[in-house]
Amino acid sequence: MATDVVLSVRNLNAGHGGLAVVRDVDLSVARGQVVALLGPNGAGKTTILQTIAGLLPAISGEMLVVGRSPSVRRPHIIARHGLAYVPDSRCLFRSLSVRQNLALAARRSRSDIDSVFQYMPELGRLAKRDAGLLSGGEQQMLAIGRALLTRPTLLMIDELSMGLAPVIVERLLAMVRTVADDLGLSVLFVEQHVRMALGVADSAYVISHGRLITHGSAVDVNDQIEAIEASYLGDVSDASTPNRRTRGLTSEETTG
Numbered sequence: 001m002a003t004d005v006v007l008s009v010r011n012l013n014a015g016h017g018g019l020a021v022v023r024d025v026d027l028s029v030a031r032g033q034v035v036a037l038l039g040p041n042g043a044g045k046t047t048i049l050q051t052i053a054g055l056l057p058a059i060s061g062e063m064l065v066v067g068r069s070p071s072v073r074r075p076h077i078i079a080r081h082g083l084a085y086v087p088d089s090r091c092l093f094r095s096l097s098v099r100q101n102l103a104l105a106a107r108r109s110r111s112d113i114d115s116v117f118q119y120m121p122e123l124g125r126l127a128k129r130d131a132g133l134l135s136g137g138e139q140q141m142l143a144i145g146r147a148l149l150t151r152p153t154l155l156m157i158d159e160l161s162m163g164l165a166p167v168i169v170e171r172l173l174a175m176v177r178t179v180a181d182d183l184g185l186s187v188l189f190v191e192q193h194v195r196m197a198l199g200v201a202d203s204a205y206v207i208s209h210g211r212l213i214t215h216g217s218a219v220d221v222n223d224q225i226e227a228i229e230a231s232y233l234g235d236v237s238d239a240s241t242p243n244r245r246t247r248g249l250t251s252e253e254t255t256g
């Protein structure tokens, strides 16, 4: 693996209970690159992230994640070596305060909690509030802040926009881009708001029914997106509000 590649996935077949839902997927993320993983519900995006994180076994294929091969027996190893994964459930300690949630993450890395507040001043003002009382956007910030305190080389975020209004998603995406640029962090994120995602990403992968249908620079994928939606992803004009999971990709034009 070239040193500037922090994630390399080749011919990945992955799924649940030995049944493949993801087939022959190739994917790579370079150091400092922000990469979007796009596709309709059920396409296999979460399965890919979970397999990369070592939470699901790969059926076949090769993966190097921050220089290591993920192992379901020891997923903490790649976490220790620089992978941070923010699942769509966010997994916060709801009865602990914002500061306590951050302190737990900062313990091992001895990171400075205040460095998170620099990027997310709202969280600083809410430091004493229980995580369970935060709004959805604030919870997502906390989940990302907590991940950043582990000083990752690669940050993976699943469904950043889950339950959030588009205006909040836009702010969070901009914040993620700024952090990536400032820290030289690589980011792989799953996002339903396609055009917003392409607005901040360097490159993107689009999957449908478990297969990669295209990838390229964000500009190139954006140029093809209408054809991609029409050919592979179905009509998005019936996409529901961004607060709900939708059948197709959510287009900002359809959600306001």
Ligand SMILES: Nc1ncnc2c1ncn2[C@@H]1O[C@H](COP(=O)(O)OP(=O)(O)OP(=O)(O)O)[C@@H](O)[C@H]1O
Pocket: 016, 017, 021, 039, 040, 041, 042, 043, 044, 045, 046, 047, 048, 159, 245
């Ligand atoms: N634990 C599981 N056991 C069996 N099948 C599963 C499990 N989790 C997901 N699947 C199936 O695997 C396929 C891919 O699901 P996955 O969650 O990876 O898709 P996704 O692209 O992340 O979708 P979404 O955008 O809705 O989160 C779906 O058909 C789903 O029903």
